Amino acid sequence: MKIFDSIAHFxxxxxxxxxxxTYCMAIALSITYLYSVPTSTKxxxxxTIFAITTAIPLIAIYILYRLKVVTDPGLNKQxxxxxxxxxxxxxxxxxxxxxxxxxxxxxxxxxxxxxxxANVVNFGVNYKWKISGHGAAMGGALALIFYISYSGINxxxxxPWLYGTLLATGLTGWARLFLKRHTLPQVMTGxxxxxxxxxxxxxxx
Numbered sequence: 001m002k003i004f005d006s007i008a009h010f011x012x013x014x015x016x017x018x019x020x021x022t023y024c025m026a027i028a029l030s031i032t033y034l035y036s037v038p039t040s041t042k043x044x045x046x047x048t049i050f051a052i053t054t055a056i057p058l059i060a061i062y063i064l065y066r067l068k069v070v071t072d073p074g075l076n077k078q079x080x081x082x083x084x085x086x087x088x089x090x091x092x093x094x095x096x097x098x099x100x101x102x103x104x105x106x107x108x109x110x111x112x113x114x115x116x117x118a119n120v121v122n123f124g125v126n127y128k129w130k131i132s133g134h135g136a137a138m139g140g141a142l143a144l145i146f147y148i149s150y151s152g153i154n155x156x157x158x159x160p161w162l163y164g165t166l167l168a169t170g171l172t173g174w175a176r177l178f179l180k181r182h183t184l185p186q187v188m189t190g191x192x193x194x195x196x197x198x199x200x201x202x203x204x205x
Contacts, residue, residue, distance in 0.1 A: 004178060005178070005179070007175075008174070008175040008178040008179050009175075009179065011171050011172055011174075011175040012134065012172070012175045012176065012179065012181075015134060015137070015138060015168055015171075015172045015175075016134070016137075017088075017133045017134055017136065017137035018053065018054045018057050018058060018088075019054055020137040020138065020140065020141050021049055021053040021054075021092075021095065021112065021115065022046060022049050022050040022053065022054055023141065024111065024140075024141050024144050025045060025046050025049045025108075026046050027144075027145070027148075027161060028108055028111075028144065028148070029042045029045065029046065030156070031148065031154050031155065031156040031157075031158055031161060032148055032153045032154050032155065033153060033155055034105070034108075035155060035156070045099075045102065045104075048098055049095055049098070052091050052094050052095045052098060053088075053091050053092065053095050056087075056091050057084065057087055057088050057091055060084070060087045061084055061087075064083060064084070069083065070083075070084070081126050081133075082123070082126065085119060085122060085123040085126065086123070088119055089116055089119045089120060089123070092112055092113070092115050092116035092119060093113075093116055095112045096109050096112040096113050096116070099112060106205040107147065107151075107153070107202050107205050109205065110198075110201040110202045110204070110205035111140070111143075111144050111147075111198055111201070111202055113201050114140060114143065114197045114198030114199070114200065114201030114202060115137075115140045115194070115197070115198060117197040117201065118136045118139070118140055118193050118194045118196075118197035118198065119136070121136075121193050121197065122136055122190070122193065125189075125193075129186070130182065130186055131186055131189055131190050131193065132173075132176055132181075132182045132186050132187045132189070132190030132191070133190065134172050134173075134175075134176050134182075134187075134190065135169075135172070135173060135176070135182070135186070135187045135188070135189070135190025135191040135193075135194065136190040136191070136193050136194035137194060138165070138168065138169040138172050138173075138191060138194065139169070139190065139191035139192060139193060139194025139195035139196075139198070140194035140195065140197070140198040141165050141168075141169070141194075142162075142165050142166065142169055142191070142194075142195050143194065143195045143196075143197075143198035143199035143202065144198060144202070145158060145161050145162045145165045146162060146195075146199065147199060147202045147203070148161075149161075149162050169191060173187045173188075173191070
């Protein structure tokens with residue numbers, strides 16, 4: 001069972017909610033018409049999104065941990081997620097503003113804003129129930145790839161990415177359940193929240 005525990009922790013780490021926006025940005029720049037953007041520009045965009053949506057929240061969580069505002073860096077305690085949710089929301093707004101300033105397409109801005117809305121929903125639900133942040137992040141990724149697959153903006157096959165994201169979502173859900181971080185309803189609700197908020201934001205963009 002120890003090996004499964006290690007695998008579950010690894011999956012939870014590589015599909016952390018803080019990393020999903022960076023993965024999605026890289027995929028969007030690779031399989032849509034944005035692939036024609038100069039490589040240096042794409043790298044700059046991906047690294048900037050990483051800095052805003054991954055590095056800043058991680059630093060903030062570390063500071064909160066050092067200040068003993070949170071006792072678990074993994075934020076597995078429901079009552080310790082409030083401030084990190086607010087920080088993540090602000091970072092998502094910053095990421096959306098960045099994409100807007102570099103004249104990114106509205107659907108990509110909407111992806112980030114949809115993630116921000118999903119974060120707000122998680123924030124609200126968190127007061128009563130421990131909804132899955134991992135689930136919401138993977139649901140948002142699914143919404144993006146689904147939108148790319150069926151909107152005609154892809155120039156390279158998107159279905160393999162959709163199938164891969166579905167597999168990653170399933171593995172992430174399994175990992176959270178195996179580690180007893182969430183129940184199945186919490187994971188499924190998180191996925192539904194992320195997918196719904198992001199997809200609606202993208203189709204109305």
